[in-house]
Amino acid sequence: xxxxxxxxxxxxxxxxxxxxxxTPHTWKNFLDAPAALLVLGKEDCEPCMTWIQxxxxxxxxxxxxxxxxxxxxxxxxxxxxQFKIAHPWVSLVDMLPFNALFINGERAAEWAxxxxxxxxxxxxxxx
Numbered sequence: 001x002x003x004x005x006x007x008x009x010x011x012x013x014x015x016x017x018x019x020x021x022x023t024p025h026t027w028k029n030f031l032d033a034p035a036a037l038l039v040l041g042k043e044d045c046e047p048c049m050t051w052i053q054x055x056x057x058x059x060x061x062x063x064x065x066x067x068x069x070x071x072x073x074x075x076x077x078x079x080x081x082q083f084k085i086a087h088p089w090v091s092l093v094d095m096l097p098f099n100a101l102f103i104n105g106e107r108a109a110e111w112a113x114x115x116x117x118x119x120x121x122x123x124x125x126x127x
Contacts, residue, residue: 021072036102037069039070040072040097095113
């Protein structure tokens with residue numbers, strides 16, 4: 001299983017894509033990037049960790065060439081009250097993992113679940 005606490009490995013495989021574990025101090029700057037994929041999950045969410053693992057390994061290398069930052073917020077982590085106030089849509093998320101694509105600080109797309117094909121489709125024409 002992929003662990004965000006071990007940033008250089010995922011099931012013994014060197015990461016190809018860096019996933020930023022966002023903090024209450026880093027989420028604002030992250031979302032203002034030219035292209036940023038925000039993945040929302042929970043610490044004990046197995047599908048969330050599977051999606052993170054899929055993103056990091058990217059065996060077909062369809063994603064690694066794109067200039068998109070990827071960040072993860074565990075919704076059950078403490079300290080994200082300001083994030084949730086600034087983004088009230090988060091309270092409507094009912095399926096994890098949940099993805100939100102931000103382009104220049106604006107939410108451009110959102111979807112539940114993990115699929116590289118869906119991610120690439122959402123990125124088409126945006127980055």
